[in-house]
Structure formats: C-alpha cells, structure tokens
Amino acid sequence: MSTNRRRHANAIPIASFVTWAFVGIIACVGGLGYVWTKNQLYTTGTEIKMLERELADLRNKNEVALSKISQLSSTAKLQERFDTGFIKLVPITNEHIVVLSNGAAPQNKGELRSISNQGGNE
Amino acid sequence: MNRTARTRALTTCCLLASCYTAFSFRLVQLQVTQHDEYAARAAETHVNRQTIYARRGVIQDVHGEPLAQNEPVRTVIADGTLIKDREALADVLAPALGMERSLVLEKVSREVYSKTHKKNVPVPYIVLKKDVAESVVSGIQEQLAERKMRGVFFEQETTRVYPNGHMLCHVLGYVNGENVGVDGVEKTMEQFLRGHDGFRYTERDRTGKEIVPYRGQEKEARNGCNLRLTIDMGLQNIVEQELDAAIKQFRPKSATVILMNPKTGGILAMANRPNFNLNVQDKVPLDYRRNRALSDMVEPGSTFKIVTAAAALTERIVRPTTMINCENGFMASCKLRDHHPYADLSVNDILVKSSNIGVAKLAIQLGDQKFYEYVRRFGFGERSGVSLPGEISGIVHPPHRWSKISITRMPMGQEVAATPLQVASAMCVIANGGQLMMPQIVQDILDEEGHVITHFAPQEIRRVASQDATNAVRNALVDVVSPKGTAALARVAGFKVAGKTGTAQKYDEKTRLPSHEKYVVSFLGFMPAEDPAFVALVLFDEAQAKPGQNYGGLVAAPVFSRIGEKAARYLGLVPSPEEPTGSIMAGQNSRDR
Numbered sequence: 001m002s003t004n005r006r007r008h009a010n011a012i013p014i015a016s017f018v019t020w021a022f023v024g025i026i027a028c029v030g031g032l033g034y035v036w037t038k039n040q041l042y043t044t045g046t047e048i049k050m051l052e053r054e055l056a057d058l059r060n061k062n063e064v065a066l067s068k069i070s071q072l073s074s075t076a077k078l079q080e081r082f083d084t085g086f087i088k089l090v091p092i093t094n095e096h097i098v099v100l101s102n103g104a105a106p107q108n109k110g111e112l113r114s115i116s117n118q119g120g121n122e
Numbered sequence: 123m124n125r126t127a128r129t130r131a132l133t134t135c136c137l138l139a140s141c142y143t144a145f146s147f148r149l150v151q152l153q154v155t156q157h158d159e160y161a162a163r164a165a166e167t168h169v170n171r172q173t174i175y176a177r178r179g180v181i182q183d184v185h186g187e188p189l190a191q192n193e194p195v196r197t198v199i200a201d202g203t204l205i206k207d208r209e210a211l212a213d214v215l216a217p218a219l220g221m222e223r224s225l226v227l228e229k230v231s232r233e234v235y236s237k238t239h240k241k242n243v244p245v246p247y248i249v250l251k252k253d254v255a256e257s258v259v260s261g262i263q264e265q266l267a268e269r270k271m272r273g274v275f276f277e278q279e280t281t282r283v284y285p286n287g288h289m290l291c292h293v294l295g296y297v298n299g300e301n302v303g304v305d306g307v308e309k310t311m312e313q314f315l316r317g318h319d320g321f322r323y324t325e326r327d328r329t330g331k332e333i334v335p336y337r338g339q340e341k342e343a344r345n346g347c348n349l350r351l352t353i354d355m356g357l358q359n360i361v362e363q364e365l366d367a368a369i370k371q372f373r374p375k376s377a378t379v380i381l382m383n384p385k386t387g388g389i390l391a392m393a394n395r396p397n398f399n400l401n402v403q404d405k406v407p408l409d410y411r412r413n414r415a416l417s418d419m420v421e422p423g424s425t426f427k428i429v430t431a432a433a434a435l436t437e438r439i440v441r442p443t444t445m446i447n448c449e450n451g452f453m454a455s456c457k458l459r460d461h462h463p464y465a466d467l468s469v470n471d472i473l474v475k476s477s478n479i480g481v482a483k484l485a486i487q488l489g490d491q492k493f494y495e496y497v498r499r500f501g502f503g504e505r506s507g508v509s510l511p512g513e514i515s516g517i518v519h520p521p522h523r524w525s526k527i528s529i530t531r532m533p534m535g536q537e538v539a540a541t542p543l544q545v546a547s548a549m550c551v552i553a554n555g556g557q558l559m560m561p562q563i564v565q566d567i568l569d570e571e572g573h574v575i576t577h578f579a580p581q582e583i584r585r586v587a588s589q590d591a592t593n594a595v596r597n598a599l600v601d602v603v604s605p606k607g608t609a610a611l612a613r614v615a616g617f618k619v620a621g622k623t624g625t626a627q628k629y630d631e632k633t634r635l636p637s638h639e640k641y642v643v644s645f646l647g648f649m650p651a652e653d654p655a656f657v658a659l660v661l662f663d664e665a666q667a668k669p670g671q672n673y674g675g676l677v678a679a680p681v682f683s684r685i686g687e688k689a690a691r692y693l694g695l696v697p698s699p700e701e702p703t704g705s706i707m708a709g710q711n712s713r714d715r
Contacts, residue, residue, distance in 0.1 A: 033245075041331070042335065044334075060256050064194060064255075067191055075358070097691070
C-alpha cells in the first residue's frame with residue numbers, strides 16, 4: 001500500500017464529526033429546551049392556579065367583610081344599638097326644633113328682613 | 123452467505139415485518155378507528171366541566187342600603203377513597219365544624235358496594251357540612267396541611283344574608299336551598315337577580331390536580347342584576363318601631379302599616395305583624411310568612427266613604443255644600459243607623475262625622491251601576507299589579523248580585539272586601555288629585571357597577587276622579603283630623619293632616635252575625651294635606667283595646683300621628699304656618715267610626 005493511500009485511509013473525517021456533533025448538540029438542546037419549556041408551562045400553570053386561588057380567597061374575604069359591614073351598619077342594628085344606649089344620641093323633641101321658613105324676596109335692594117320662626121310656640 | 127443463512131435472515135425479517143405490521147394495524151385501530159371512543163374515555167377520566175357560579179344580585183333600598191346580599195360559604199366534602207387515617211381526620215374536623223366526633227367518623231367511614239371491585243369501597247363524595255364560614259375553612263385547611271392529611275375538599279357556595287333580619291321580611295322574601303327566590307321580591311324579580319352560571323373545561327392529572335395549560339373552552343359567569351327598591355329604610359324603621367309599640371299595647375291578631383308616595387305610587391314602607399327573621403326562617407309557620415298587605419282582605423269600613431264621596435262629587439250630583447238629610451240617625455227603609463243622630467249634613471260634614479246614612483244616600487243618588495263603576499275605577503276588585511307575589515283581587519260583587527240593601531251598605535265599606543294595599547292606593551287617588559297610580563316596589567334594575575339598566579317610571583293606571591272632587595274630599599278629610607272630626611288623635615303638630623278612620627265589625631263564624639267584640643280598626647291618611655309627601659294606612663285586626671275604645675280613631679289614629687311626626691322630621695317637611703305645634707287632645711268624636 002502506498003504511503004498516500006495509507007494516509008488517506010487513516011484520515012479522520014472531522015467535517016463529518018463536526019456535522020454529527022452539531023446535529024447531536026442541536027437535538028440535545030432542542031430536547032432539553034422542550035423539556036424546560038414544558039416544565040415552565042406546568043410551573044406557570046401551577047402559579048396561575050395558586051394566584052387564582054389567592055384571588056378567590058381575597059374576593060371571598062372581601063365579600064365576607066362587606067357583608068359584616070352592611071350587617072353592622074344596617075338600620076336594624078343601628079336601631080338596636082341606639083335602644084341599648086351604645087350610641088349615645090338624645091332624641092330631639094318637637095319643642096326643641098325651630099324651623100326657619102324661606103323668607104320672602106326683598107322688594108327693595110339692600111332691604112333687611114328678619115327671619116321668622118314659623119315653628120310656632122317658642 | 124449460504125442458503126440456510128439467507129433463509130434464516132429472510133424468515134427473521136418476515137417475522138419482524140409481520141410483527142411491526144401487526145403493531146401498525148393495532149396502532150391505526152387505536153388511533154384512528156377507535157379514536158373517538160378512547161378519547162371520550164380519557165376525557166371522562168381527566169376532563170371535567172367546572173361550573174363558574176353567577177353571583178345573585180343585591181337588593182337595596184332607595185338610598186342604596188343593602189337589604190339582601192350574598193356571603194361566601196363553603197360546603198365541606200370528604201373523599202373516602204383518599205382518607206388514610208379517619209380517626210385523626212375526625213379529631214380535626216369535629217371541633218372545627220361543631221359536629222359530634224362520632225358523627226364525623228361515621229360519615230367519613232361510609233362504604234358502598236362496587237360492582238367493579240366486587241366489594242365494599244369508601245364513598246368518594248360525602249357532604250360533611252354545608253354553609254361553613256370562610257374563617258372556619260381557613261382554620262381547617264391550615265390544620266390539614268400541617269398534618270399532611272388528604273381527602274377533604276371545600277366547595278365554594280354563597281348564602282343569602284338579610285342584614286336587617288325581621289325588617290321588611292314580607293317584601294323581600296327569601297330564597298330556597300338552590301338560591302332560587304320563593305317569596306317576595308326575591309321571587310318576582312328572580313329572572314333579574316339570578317344571573318347565568320358560566321363553565322370551564324379543565325383537565326386533571328391522576329392525583330386530581332388541575333393541569334392549567336390544558337384548560338379548554340371557558341365561558342364567564344354573568345352575575346345577576348342588583349335591584350333598587352322604592353322602600354326607604356329610614357321610614358321603614360319608623361314604621362317598624364311604632365308598629366312594635368302598638369303591638370305591645372293592643373296585642374292584635376295581625377297588623378299592617380303601608381306608607382306610599384301618592385304622586386308616584388311608590389311603596390315607601392310596608393310592615394306586617396306577625397313577622398319573622400329572614401336569616402332564621404326554617405321553622406316559621408306559613409301564616410307568619412304571608413304578606414297581609416296584599417294577601418288578606420278586609421272590609422274597609424268607613425275609610426271606603428272617600429270612594430262614595432269622590433264619585434258623587436266627580437259626577438256633579440252634589441257639591442261639597444249640598445245638604446243631605448241624615449234622618450236623625452235612623453234610616454228605616456234599610457235599617458241603617460248613624461252613631462249620632464244628625465238631621466241635615468253637608469257632603470263635607472258627612473265625611474267629617476262619618477255618617478253612614480249620608481254616604482248611603484249619596485250612593486243611591488249615583489245609582490247602582492255608576493257606584494259600582496267608581497268602586498272598580500278606584501282599583502277595588504282587581505289586582506294592583508305590584509311586583510310582589512300572592513296579591514289577591516278582593517271581592518266587589520257586580521250590581522246584579524247585590525241585595526236590596528247593598529247600595530246602602532257598600533258605601534260605608536261593608537259587603538266589599540279589599541286588601542290593605544288597595545285601600546292605601548284609593549287614598550293616593552284623593553291625595554294626588556284623582557289619578558290611580560300603580561303601586562310600585564322596584565324602582566331600578568342596576569348592573570354590577572351601579573349603572574341603571576332599567577328604570578320603572580311611575581305608572582298611571584287611569585284617572586278616577588276630578589281634581590275638584592278630590593280637593594273637596596281632601597278638605598273634608600282635613601276636618602276629619604280636627605277636634606270636631608273622628609280622628610283628632612291622628613293630628614301631627616305643625617302639619618295639616620287629612621285622613622279617615624275605619625272600624626269594621628268582623629263576622630262571627632259561629633253565629634254568622636257581625637261580632638260585637640272583633641273589629642278591624644284602621645286609619646288612612648296623608649300629610650301634609652296641601653302637598654302630600656306620603657299616604658299611610660294603619661290597620662289592626664282584632665286589637666285588644668279597652669271595652670268601648672276599639673275604634674280606628676282611638677287605636678290606629680295615634681299610631682299614624684306618631685309615624686307622621688317622625689316621618690315628617692325624617693323627610694324634612696316644613697310645618698304649615700297655620701297649624702299649631704302644641705299638644706293634641708282627643709275629641710269625643712274619636713269614638714265614631
């Protein structure tokens with residue numbers, strides 16, 4: 001066998017190796033990328049679910065709070081608190097109310113008019 | 123390669139090819155031919171349709187105070203197939219849910235026979251408790267997570283809450299276990315309050331956890347509309363307070379108070395006794411649930427005289443000053459009596475003195491048919507059309523079914539049966555100048571943000587009486603609430619009040635004769651008489667008043683006065699300069715009917 005032929009027979013096909021290596025790496029990266037993306041998708045899904053649950057919990061708590069507020073500020077509850085003396089308000093009787101009627105428009109500009117008490121008996 | 127080797131290789135290749143061909147056929151069969159069947163089976167296991175529940179609409183009063191709303195609650199569900207330590211689970215759940223430990227243990231240990239496994243297996247869906255508060259659920263969830271227990275789930279639901287409890291119970295009504303309105307506004311406005319549930323298709327893994335990326339078709343829930351009523355809770359509270367006080371004093375069998383805006387027909391307040399708590403209404407007798415303002419009929423008594431007077435004046439048969447002979451208290455031809463003997467009374471005074479003979483003569487002058495027409499035009503004998511369930515039409519017989527004395531009895535409110543709402547609506551006709559307005563309870567339908575979707579404008583049913591006639595009746599009714607009238611106790615300091623008392627004898631079921639012990643007493647009035655802000659009816663059935671004092675002028679009129687005084691202050695009505703503000707003494711006439 002001539003030297004030239006032997007050299008040719010033992011030559012390493014670098015280009016081919018590089019090509020296959022490149023294809024292999026691409027396949028590996030692609031595969032890993034796919035797995036990673038899928039994993040991310042599931043993780044994000046789980047996070048979405050968790051956030052949805054938290055949001056629902058917050059909404060529920062908000063609704064419970066609103067319901068409690070409206071129960072505590074309802075007319076019936078306020079009346080009950082007033083009756084038990086919790087709200088220390090004193091009912092104003094008619095004798096203590098002065099009703100001011102709308103005064104008639106002055107006939108001359110600058111004319112002063114007194115306020116009349118139409119409530120009556122004070 | 124020799125022949126044997128080649129044959130072997132060929133045989134192996136053929137076998138492999140056959141094998142792969144068989145696999146391919148099976149694959150095609152599974153993936154193509156039976157695709158739908160297997161896909162359906164897979165979906166059955168992993169895909170489920172999750173309902174997104176719509177929120178029921180809120181009911182508010184005219185100022186936006188919530189009267190009926192939703193509160194999130196949970197239903198606690200146990201999955202027997204996932205529970206490992208039942209005893210430990212019962213230890214956690216029993217105290218938190220307020221249940222007996224043995225009961226929880228019994229529930230989570232339930233088993234059913236499985237045909238597939240041919241043995242008893244744990245039940246996968248056990249309802250442990252409904253309507254559990256969110257705070258309780260949070261506590262249970264923490265404990266379960268801490269002890270790493272599985273098999274307990276919490277289904278989201280809502281419960282209807284009525285912040286005012288007893289107040290307005292007959293108007294609001296309530297919902298059943300499926301959140302469907304079964305009474306009151308909850309029932310009549312069900313289609314608007316209900317909303318529409320949405321859905322979402324989800325896929326689950328083998329542990330039951332949702333795979334969020336594989337979510338399928340989704341439709342948002344459409345929440346129910348909110349309602350704004352014509353009810354004013356400030357006025358409702360005044361009415362409830364005064365009604366409670368009157369109930370303590372007179373202990374009637376039942377009572378009704380209605381406040382209406384005569385110009386719009388809007389119901390401002392409506393209360394009945396007996397009543398019940400909307401939040402705790404499991405064992406409430408059916409009789410307590412009835413809205414007596416619409417479903418009970420009573421003989422209106424003398425309050426009905428306004429119809430006769432307005433009809434005669436509209437037809438111009440008489441004028442307010444026309445004198446009518448009242449036969450000195452006894453009309454022999456029809457055996458009709460007055461409480462006091464009167465010789466001649468003007469039409470105005472017939473109302474002031476509440477003369478039975480006087481109104482009977484007015485009706486006789488009108489004639490059977492004409493009088494009947496006016497009674498019907500005032501809304502008696504037909505449903506008003508208010509958006510509340512259970513309304514009855516009352517009874518007004520046509521003239522061909524009348525007896526000879528019917529024309530003398532009907533004008534004073536006998537032989538006629540009307541609902542309290544019809545009576546109040548009739549007074550609205552006098553107060554607003556002659557128009558019969560449709561009683562209204564719902565003012566607006568609102569969206570979630572509070573924008574008005576539909577506004578229910580006041581609706582005039584028909585013109586019933588002339589302006590002149592109603593003015594004349596109004597003037598007479600002002601005199602009724604004067605010291606010379608029958609309802610002096612209905613006066614409100616500083617305001618001109620117009621009104622009419624009513625005292626109707628009930629029929630004794632045993633003797634089939636009018637009872638001398640059982641009365642329906644009422645006062646029907648409005649104020650201020652010049653520009654009415656509200657019409658009020660106060661009605662007591664079988665009030666336990668002292669003997670000789672069971673009259674509308676003595677029992678119902680003072681309640682009207684107290685309601686009127688507080689309502690005037692609440693509404694900021696300006697007192698009339700002509701009216702004194704001092705204390706009010708009852709006249710002797712209050713004992714009249």
